[in-house]
Ligand SMILES: NC(=O)C1=CN([C@@H]2O[C@H](COP(=O)(O)OP(=O)(O)OC[C@H]3O[C@@H](n4cnc5c(N)ncnc54)[C@H](O)[C@@H]3O)[C@@H](O)[C@H]2O)C=CC1
């Protein structure tokens with residue numbers, strides 16, 4: 378059946394392999410809609426672009442960039458742009474597919490898309506980063522637009538990168554098109570609350586899940602992998618609810634303090650050094666020891682494939698909140714379920730970011746901006762309602778929250794596909 382995409386032979390632990398296995402698990406719950414299931418296993422459109430730029434020293438370097446639109450059945454493509462040295466077409470395909478599922482899980486009127494460039498942004502000067510972003514935006518200008526596909530931040534990108542993307546697209550079309558990207562700075566049509574929205578969604582879904590398993594957040598011990606936009610904002614909110622951060626891992630190292638870390642002091646070090654590794658009010662530990670941390674809640678908020686089977690069998694947490702996209706291998710997912718460790722899956726747990734991106738897009742179109750309180754209230758309600766529906770589905774079929782999220786989302790996606798029909 379997989380006669381196309383023959384250039385990809387996914388290993389079951391790769392991002393795309395993980396996604397395919399998640400689709401296979403939901404098909405039995407989709408009834409007659411399952412006949413459209415193959416749609417979910419192929420991206421609609423994948424663009425590979427060459428991004429040449431002049432470096433500050435006068436040399437020319439070429440970077441490889443991608444924009445994949447996995448599915449547009451329910452609306453324009455929506456999903457972030459990643460700058461990271463490990464970005465590949467296959468990874469971006471998986472990330473775009475998870476966007477399709479996530480957007481449908483919270484019922485946003487979007488399909489799924491994702492982009493990326495294989496680059497270490499920390500190795501570029503500010504000007505080189507700007508030149509690369511502008512060139513990439515022009516190259517993917519073929520497929521993006523406020524009604525076609527709307528990029529946003531992901532790993533290694535931020536509001537400044539979104540501002541350059543918005544400006545480049547706008548210059549190319551000859552007018553200011555704020556709605557072409559979200560996650561912009563607030564004075565350029567960005568939304569209040571977007572920066573912390575993903576972390577907020579992780580907290581809100583985590584709070585609801587904790588309540589259901591009678592885990593008191595006051596005094597709960599939390600371990601966080603990845604202390605960037607998502608991990609740090611989620612950690613701050615858990616601390617605000619009385620929890621303590623007992624371990625943090627990022628690309629600069631792993632630190633632990635069973636008594637809990639002072640968030641203000643930790644954030645200061647992260648801002649100063651670009652990472653948590655040098656924080657002196659915690660003990661520096663071996664990276665692999667992170668997975669043995671005595672904790673109640675684990676928040677993977679870095680990259681895919683972090684929770685392997687071996688690590689899943691060592692985890693001490695009762696609750697795993699997937700801030701990252703695709704952090705858990707399928708066999709590890711099974712092991713966690715068998716061990717009674719509850720996983721709130723990425724496709725609902727980290728949907729807070731794209732939900733506020735949707736608010737931003739709506740605000741840009743109407744040129745009317747909401748207060749931060751209005752945004753947070755609407756976000757919390759969408760997340761809580763979506764999670765409740767997913768939980769009901771999980772209880773009804775006796776399936777994991779991940780398969781239940783896929784069931785709710787894929788039914789919406791395939792229903793749209795079916796109702797639109799195929800153009801003969
Ligand atoms: N930014 C957003 O709104 C959303 C992000 N996500 C996902 O959340 C995850 C994190 O994204 P952001 O916080 O935006 O990125 P970021 O670039 O702000 O932070 C990434 C963090 O991961 C850490 N990291 C990188 N490589 C690592 C490694 N090998 N081991 C341990 N830590 C490592 C970095 O040090 C940094 O702390 C990604 O999986 C992303 O796709 C999901 C939904 C929305």
Ligand SMILES: O=C(O)CCC(=O)C(=O)O
Pocket residue numbers: 455456457458479527528529530531559560702727728730731732734
């Ligand atoms: O805000 C958005 O549009 C997308 C964020 C994103 O890339 C994600 O949810 O993984």
